[in-house]
Amino acid sequence: MLEPIGLGDADEAIYDALVRRTRATVPELAQDAHSSLPVTRRVVRTLVGLGLATRTAGRPSRYVVVPPDRAIEAVLREREAALRDTRRHIGTLMEIYRASTRFAHPGELVEVITGRGEVNERWGRMQQDIRVQMRGFDRPPYAAPRGASDSNEVELGLLGRGVKCRVVYDKSAIELPGRIDDIELGMRHGEQARIDGDVPMKLAIADDRLAIIPLMRPGDPALTASYLIHPSPLLDALIALFEAVWTRSVPVRLGSAGGSAEPGELSAAEAKLLMLLASGATDKAAGRALGWSERTVQRHATKLMTRVGAQTRFQIAMEATRRGWI
Structure with a gap:
């Protein structure tokens, strides 16, 4: 039970013995906990270091337990403060990591993923790892038979997790029968959608750490190859491209749910x-x-x-x- 504050099973047995006695010598604790003297001495020093016990003066030395509610709560506060500091340090470490990986192995910054199974596996893993935002370009061709709407279930799952989704659709995509209804379904769950007359490619960007460019020709029955772009100047350029196209594109807005509209509103x-x-x-x-x-x-x-x-x-x-x- 006390592993989160650094006490193993053997340590906890000795601490429990001290709590029961409230005051004890090392031999007494060793006997109660069925432990050796060297191990017990090590553990009581740990307990003193954690603030769970104090040592009295005189011979033989006795150890006095500090009231557990006060002592353990103090240790927990220290551990929580240390965890907060560690979480803050993650950002610094990630900046160092990104800077180190941008040029250290340029051949690994772009992966060519081939094979339908491998492409689907990497695409699925990429989506599972998205935490903040997904950005994408959507344009034909799509895999048969329902490729134009297959991504909706995945996107709805992301939106349900609180991920922000922004998609720019090519004009040719929304001209497909039923495609507007599919887009509106996503929007009613939180997707932000825009339309552009010439979306340059299919693209999905996971947060600011990974992008995938599907490679698919008209008539292909399935997606079998993709580029995977890792943190690099190329990824920065793709993010900048998305934002530029997003700015110039036409926002998609939902009209009133019914067939008619109130004055001043669109049906x-x-x-x-x-x-x-x-x-x-x-x-x-x-x-x-x-x-x-x-x-x-x-x-x-x-x-x-x-x-x-x-x-x-x-x-x-x-x-x-x-x-x-x-």
Whole structure:
């Protein structure tokens, strides 16, 4: 029971004997605890050092137990203070570690992971280790048959653990049927999503310590290769790239849950359409994403222009920005 304060089983037996006697010599404690004299002498010195006992003057020396509640609580406070100092020191050690690994072994800073099983294992381990933030670029192609939405369960798990998730979706990703609904599901659980007209690659960044770039060609049935980027100037560049694209991209906002909206608010349909128009989607692409005909897209776009007093699609985006809709 007292291992957390540095006492093993043999030490605790001698301490228990002293607590029962309250005052005792080394031979008396050795007899009670069925221990040798050398071991008992070592243990009582440890007890005095921890503040659990005091030594009296005179011959033979006697050891007096300090009231356990006061003594053990004091030891625990010291241990807790030491643990806090150690935790603070972790940050300093990590800075030294990152600085040492950035250039010491440049050949190990980028790993090429091949094989479906190995890629999945490293990707899963990377996600389990995320503590603060996941950042990512999402764009086709996706693995068949449901690659566009397979990541949602994993992301929902991260969000449930309190991890901050920020994702920039390529315009071509949200044009896929049902993809907007998948994105909205993540957002309702806390994901922050944006859309860009030209996301440069697939990318996931775990905190500031690791990134993975999946390698997948159109038509590939599964993801079988990836680059794994360790702390390095390259990882710093990928983080900077993500932040630059995030800043320029269009925020995705959730409209009202129902089919209609209160005055001054966007309906769910209007929010989706506005998001697509602001990202540069054509009427055909917007219709494919929403399950509408081109004519329906044009009709809703015209209503939206009338509502905000815009003459062009560009003015819709400007007015939506002014109103805080995007």
